[in-house]
Amino acid sequence: MTQSRTEASRTVLEAAADEADLPAHGAEVIRLSENELWRLPGGIVARITRAGQQAAARREIAITRWLAEHLVPAVVPIAMEQPVFVGERAVTFWQELPPHRQGCTADLAPLLRGLHSLPVPAFEIGELDPFVRIETRLARARVLSDDDRAWLLARLAELRIAWADLPAGLPRCIVHGDAWRGNVAVIADGSRILMDFERAAVGQPEWDLTSTASALDTFGSISRDEYVAFCRAYGHDVRVWDGYPVLLGIRELRQVSIAVLLSEGNPVIAEQARFRIACVRGQRGPRPWEWEAVP
Structure with missing residues (x-):
């Protein structure tokens, strides 16, 4: 069995x-x-x-x-x-952790500011790779049509080229790699704790900031006022940077690949995966697309 x-x-x-x-x-x-x-x-x-x-x-x-x-x-x-x-x-x-609640964008900003201000560690932690596991997920997914798979893999190749030619931005530093509010815990005394460093690396801090920007632009899960408060607390708005559309495109393709990965045997997530694919293929109008979270 x-x-x-x-x-x-x-x-x-x-x-x-x-x-x-x-x-x-x-x-x-x-x-x-x-x-x-x-x-x-x-x-x-x-x-x-x-x-x-x-x-x-x-x-x-x-x-x-x-x-x-x-x-x-x-x-x-x-x-x-x-x-x-x-x-x-x-x-x-x-x-x-002690009893806690999930953080919000206002809780995340000071943690990222502190993390990004640290010196690069003396030990080897590797370079940021925003494409990790995307190709494998898309290549193996049985829920994808041949047409969708071909389009997504072509989009991946396009974004790899754009990533290699990003314009100058903020100084490179240690980055979290998966910096969203779900990776912040706020305990009863108000202390904020950062979690999940699986993707931590040395790279562009804009990658961490794009996660919150995508919550506004792609998911529509935070308000413009919340985003402005995040930028004020961190001290920078990644959306004004010329490289932001590239990072947003990579984030969105990652979120498509995650939904595809988790959709096997789950019709609700499969429907969300199909919706996300239609969005990035330009079939669902302009952002925000109001994507729903998947487990």
């Missing part, structure tokens, strides 16, 4: 916890998405990567420990040798 995703994830969790000498009995699923999150006894959260993401897990542990040394409010890895590897998957263990 084929294991369910939850059962398969639990098997990996139990193997990693056993190797790390951590308790896994009674562990509860937090979320099963691209990565799988579990709550363990004792205030520990386990994060299981997709296969082949060992290097990203190592980088995330190194960066969050470095951020702690620089007093950046971020998630804290458990003090132990990690990641733990189970086959091709990496498992990391983190201190569970």
